[in-house]
Amino acid sequence: MNKSSVPDDNNDDPDNINYPSGEELEKLRSLLLGPEQEQIRQLQERLDNPELHANDIGRDLPQAIVMRSNRDDRLKTALMPTVEGIVKASVKKDYKIFSDALFPVIGPAIRKAISETFKSMIQSINKTLEQNFSWQGLKWRIEAFRTGKSYAEIILSHTLLYRVEQVFLIHKESGLLLQNVKAESVVFQDVDMVSGMLKAIQDFVQDSFRTKRGDTLNTLEFGELAVWIEQSPQAILAAVIRGIAPVELRTVFQNALENIHLEKNEALESFAGDTSPFEAVKNQLEDCLQSQLKAKKQKSSFVLWILLSVFVVFIGILSFFPFRDHQRWTHYLEELQQIPGIVVTSTEKHGDKYHIFGLRDPLSNDPLKILKNARLDPAEVVFRLEPYYSIYPEFMLKRIENILNPPETVHFEIKEGVLFSQGSAPHHWIFETRKLARLIPWPVQYRDDNIIDIEQKKFDKLSERINKQYLLFKTNASQYTFEHKNKLREIVSDIKGLLQLARALDKNVHIQIVGHTDSFGAERANLRLSRKRADNILSALIAKGLKKDNFSAIGIGEGESSNEETNENADENSRCVTLRVIISDIQN
């Protein structure tokens, strides 16, 4: 070493070596290591001088915090107790500082919390409604009944994609439960025993299947239930999951377990049965209680349908009655228009009431009666119908009959504006009707060609009968005898009737009594005989109570005889008296 350090190899005597002095060495050192020495000095100064050191840390700290935070959450976990302590101490010292700082935040925060609470309350009401009253809810109830599971369980199995129901933190060596949290409404067996059993199962698998050391049981599955197990050197985190959870959830559990380990490492290592230090990790375990609901199909709910149906029915009922009334009303109006003698000019609705304007013939059917048939409330309809006379034939006939008051034997008919009468009627009525008919405004013409005058007919009949009468006499006889008696009675009765009718018919009646003889004998004598015969019959008639004024008696001898039936025995039959009715109108 020394040899190699000697610069001159030619100098063999070690005593003669000229060692450089301290000064020289220093010089040499500064020549060789000058810049490095300066650097070392500066570094030393940095390390020794707290001000410079702090300056350096201050410069690097923000970046260091960012870098570490990006990597994991350890810095957060490490700083948490300090920060919590600082906050606590500060509040203790002067709470006003914090309350002043928080003041602008608290108001909105409270409002937000309230609105969130309301929102979740409404959601939960909706959910309850849906679950309890929907068709689906009913189906789930049936399923719960059928399978013997609780209704809540059935709801969860249908609505949850997955849910972490329970999380155990177990001491690895003993299997004792350190802490556990469970989701709302989860009913679970004794957690301590379950925890122990989980550990036992782990051991059982490890021992039974001779797994490699370090290999652990990660998952237990049973139907829709799974237990995910995460391990650290001292603890086991077991999560009971219902449904199918995403793999990412495992990272959440791992992180939680790591944090717990970091925080409670000492407590875990020295664990001898006291679980109180692990109260603090409850929050971290609660973070693991995650769940995800199934994406809900945007299906309109049964409740909505019911409400909608009720609404539709309600609207239906509300609109049905007006609609029905309107239909009835329209129908009624149509019917009204068809009724003869009613003319609807307009209709209006004021409030609840219908007003009908128009004309009505008094003879038409009562519109109120039809209203009742149409099942409309009469109180809702007001008629404003002006009276008028319709020339509807039926009404006209009715009215004509009222005016003309015809006997039952008369029948009226209106054809093309002409009023026809038919049948038979007393002369007087016919006469009066002709006068009255002219006063009827419509039809303008009256024809009674087909009406038979009863009195006239009787008059004509009597007249004809009288004209045909004859009274026979024996040769040269002119005396009224007993044989004439019956015939004369008939004649008298007919003449009386005729005279009576003549009065009613405004006619003058004169009856000529004509005496006849046969062709035997002298013409003069025959004339005398015939006259005598006529006179005698006249006397007989007067004797029967008839007035002389109406008669005249003539003798025509052997002249014509009116009696045609007597042709065979012309002479015998010509010895007779006949009657001749002469009619004339009374001249006014």
Add this chain to the structure above:
Amino acid sequence: MIKKKICMLGAFAAGKTSLVQRYITGIFSEKYFTTIGVKIDKKTVIRNEQVVELLLWDLYGEDKFLNVQASYLRGSSGYFLVIDGTRRETLETARILQNRAEEAIGKKPFVVVINKSDLKSEWEIDTNALDELLSGSIAVIETSAKTGQCVEEIFTTLTNKMMEG
């Protein structure tokens, strides 16, 4: 809350299960024994006004076909060695189990329980033969699962010892 894991060790049919059945809270049925070889029950005792929860790992009875898995013993704060007073061979089993327990979890307090005290006339166990076991145990207690004699006592004795340690 203080929790302690305790193991029930003993020969097949020594009466481990029936010993504690009336005094514990259990949720698992007997079939767990045959499936995974262990059944866990819970017993709550109060010591000095403090609630102590004992998690009892009732292990499947030892016989030549099935060895108690050492892993089940891990983390125990104490254990019971249950001997059937009417069967001499159960004492030997207890001795082996005690050794195994000590290997697995080190020196932990244990109570020797001689069960079936109601059948004392049929006992084959000589108390002198217990010396070896006695040296390590904190107590030897004669019990009867049938009458319930001293059953509470074994829990309090072991709990007291564990809490001291």
